Amino acid sequence: MPMSPRLLRPRASGSAIVASDADARAYVLAVNAADGQPLEPAVQLAINDFIVGCKADGIWNAIKASCILMGARTLSGALTPLVGAAPTNNNFVSGDYNRRAGLLGDLSTKHLNSNRKNNADPQDSQHFAAYLSAIPTGLGVLMGAGGGGTGASSVQRSGDATAGSRSRSSTYTGSGINSTAWTAGLWGKSRTGSSTLTIRIANTDNTLPSPFSVASQTPSSDDIFVFARNNGSGAAEFRANARMAYYSIGEGLNLDTLGARLTTLYNGIGVAIP
Numbered sequence: 001m002p003m004s005p006r007l008l009r010p011r012a013s014g015s016a017i018v019a020s021d022a023d024a025r026a027y028v029l030a031v032n033a034a035d036g037q038p039l040e041p042a043v044q045l046a047i048n049d050f051i052v053g054c055k056a057d058g059i060w061n062a063i064k065a066s067c068i069l070m071g072a073r074t075l076s077g078a079l080t081p082l083v084g085a086a087p088t089n090n091n092f093v094s095g096d097y098n099r100r101a102g103l104l105g106d107l108s109t110k111h112l113n114s115n116r117k118n119n120a121d122p123q124d125s126q127h128f129a130a131y132l133s134a135i136p137t138g139l140g141v142l143m144g145a146g147g148g149g150t151g152a153s154s155v156q157r158s159g160d161a162t163a164g165s166r167s168r169s170s171t172y173t174g175s176g177i178n179s180t181a182w183t184a185g186l187w188g189k190s191r192t193g194s195s196t197l198t199i200r201i202a203n204t205d206n207t208l209p210s211p212f213s214v215a216s217q218t219p220s221s222d223d224i225f226v227f228a229r230n231n232g233s234g235a236a237e238f239r240a241n242a243r244m245a246y247y248s249i250g251e252g253l254n255l256d257t258l259g260a261r262l263t264t265l266y267n268g269i270g271v272a273i274p
Helices: 022-035 041-057 255-272
Strands: 063-068 088-090 102-104 111-117 126-134 140-145 153-157 163-167 185-193 196-200 223-226 243-250
Touching: 022 041, 041 063, 041 255, 063 111, 102 126, 111 243, 126 140, 126 153, 126 255, 140 243, 153 185, 163 185, 163 196, 185 255, 196 255, 223 243, 243 255
Parallel strands: none
Antiparallel strands: 063 243, 088 111, 102 243, 111 223, 126 185, 126 243, 140 153, 140 223, 153 163, 185 196
């Protein structure tokens, strides 16, 4: 007796890889291995759409080191790199991680070493991006290297309730936005020229006079830290207690475009997780 065609029809499986883009598939497989179980298909599709969208926008190749700090089932999965080297975990534990909201820092002990050098990208082309679901309180550096010296790079909140950045420059450029007005979203900076520095706070330029004119300097050669600043000698300082759902480091790019893609990714993963 012939087998019923119904029995030959492929059936959806929780372990199926539904991401169609090659880079998305490779990332999903790596996260699955770290988690010890597969990501839900809807989570995979949100990640796939993000990567495909970044490629369509022409910003994917500028991302050189990155982690999606949400979506994965475990902290190990969340620290699996989307691009580049895996970060070194310093004191984060599983209780700091939330699949929908990201990884929570503190003001005293926790940070990641991205294992990407501050001078790995061209002097006049560099971005830092951090997508926050909860903003930092107090003085805290979301990402940084070089301390406060020549060639330093950072995105940070200062004690005077301003947010600002260095980008291969010892000059700190603040936004003057009061902390009570800050919201979650993309925080970052992007240098796309010898004197052009864009700062983005809470997924918008807000009232920033951006881009700023800040001359670049020869970059420091230390590793870039996340949730803190490398003081230039390998020690973390000014840790941030933000909750971060994504970070990336690389060459200069359009922060508005990246921010839109990240908002879609963040919302998509939030809906996709049961």
